[in-house]
Amino acid sequence: MKEYTHPDLSDVTLSAAMQTLADPARVAILRAVIASDTGEIACNEIPLQLSKATVSHHFESLREAGLIQTRVVGTKCLSSLRREEFEARFPGLLDLVLGEKTGA
Amino acid sequence: MKEYTHPDLSDVTLSAAMQTLADPARVAILRAVIASDTGEIACNEIPLQLSKATVSHHFESLREAGLIQTRVVGTKCLSSLRREEFEARFPGLLDLVLGEKTGA
């Protein structure tokens, strides 16, 4: 549908990353990505009671924070974690967030 | 001046902690606390161009996130890190934030 741009991790500030990860909805999205069979997930497969506009915005936030990358496949766009890159930039942060009990 | 309450770290959510640490001004306060000789610092000793009302609010945020503890000494109140407790609750998080280059 459109071309997505993915920032270089060196351009992502810790504050920005923290802010992005501070929202439970976005963490839920990350969990859903990980829980998927393929490691990729489409916007409409997210288990959240949010409008698709809102979900789209959250995906954009995650993209800008260097947490996910998105590719277009037909009419859908599949997002996956940029785990290694993010880990290299902010060691331990992602595991800390994902390891937490849901809802925390 | 007043009695401060400090939450049990088990009542602090990761989201709340992340949100608190996502603000550069609050991180700057934490750095100032650490850089102090005694490990304690008063509100008015913070190297920030912010009104005392704003600084007071930031201290409150840090307190509610379990990051600092504050005690009253005469007319001033001295705040110090709850480093071990916070570390036990969110391992690695504080070091991640403090290790980052200023301004990030």
Added chain:
DNA sequence: TCGAATGTTTGATTTTTGTCGAACAATCTG
């Protein structure tokens, strides 16, 4: 080619956050 599926974008609204000045409260000191 037409309709269905999938997201994005726009415009609007509501909430939350950061900020300040001014008034207030508590405590020390002279």
Added chain:
DNA sequence: CAGATTGTTCGACAAAAATCAAACATTCGA
């Protein structure tokens, strides 16, 4: 006690963030 010092609290306000519905764009499939 009077004044100075140190913070807190109270409005107020602006900026940012989260949210939605509706309109739009793109692509797949029949």
